[in-house]
Amino acid sequence: MKLQQKSSGESSGSVNEHTSSGNLKPFITSEEIQARIKVLAAQISRDYAGKIPVFIGVLNGSFIFISDLVREVSVDVEIDFLKLSSYGDSKISSGEVKLLKDLNCQIDGRDIIIVEDIVDSGLSIKYIRDLVLSHNPSSLEFCTLLMKKGLSNLSFDIKYTGFEIENKFVVGYGLDYAQKYRNLKEICILES
Ligand code: IMP
Ligand code: MG
Numbered sequence: 606m607k608l609q610q611k612s613s614g615e616s617s618g619s620v621n622e623h624t625s626s627g628n629l630k631p632f633i634t635s636e637e638i639q640a641r642i643k644v645l646a647a648q649i650s651r652d653y654a655g656k657i658p659v660f661i662g663v664l665n666g667s668f669i670f671i672s673d674l675v676r677e678v679s680v681d682v683e684i685d686f687l688k689l690s691s692y693g694d695s696k697i698s699s700g701e702v703k704l705l706k707d708l709n710c711q712i713d714g715r716d717i718i719i720v721e722d723i724v725d726s727g728l729s730i731k732y733i734r735d736l737v738l739s740h741n742p743s744s745l746e747f748c749t750l751l752m753k754k755g756l757s758n759l760s761f762d763i764k765y766t767g768f769e770i771e772n773k774f775v776v777g778y779g780l781d782y783a784q785k786y787r788n789l790k791e792i793c794i795l796e797s
Pocket of ligand 1: 723729782
């Protein structure tokens with residue numbers, strides 16, 4: 606099959622068309638995200654040399670991040686997913702975390718890396734930590750693309766963080782508002 610070539614006037618595709626519409630303010634470009642992922646993946650590859658870590662993505666928000674991340678990691682990996690209750694159609698956490706999909710793999714004795722899209726209040730990640738630790742993994746670390754500054758009062762470290770951001774509601778690159786905007790290539794601030 607012959608692939609069609611782009612005409613010279615077409616954009617490189619790093620910005621989705623709907624980004625320029627309405628209340629979306631471009632925040633972190635696709636190029637910045639990919640560059641940061643390469644750095645995180647190199648760090649993870651060094652830290653897990655000779656091991657086969659299990660990456661556990663937290664659905665739905667982390668699906669794009671985890672798929673780009675694992676493709677930059679040079680050690681063998683296994684992948685599984687957890688699904689937690691979401692914010693629903695709200696911008697504010699309900700304060701209650703529910704497990705909607707449990708793990709499918711055995712994680713006792715394994716090296717686990719939890720992959721999140723964003724840590725906001727920290728409630729979800731605390732819930733996941735307790736859940737995973739109850740299965741006796743050999744080690745447990747967290748990797749989040751975004752971390753809202755100063756909001757979560759975590760008693761443990763997040764070893765791999767993509768970007769620390771101010772307390773704004775962001776969408777794109779997997780993150781949604783009422784299930785919309787996950788397919789933006791970049792991250793935008795959703796202004797109200
Ligand atoms: P936490 O439990 O408050 O830390 O929230 C974690 C989850 O809430 C994330 O995994 C996201 O799914 C969602 N979330 C938090 N902040 C945002 C945001 O700014 N945009 C989109 N989703 C968010
Ligand atoms: Mg999430």
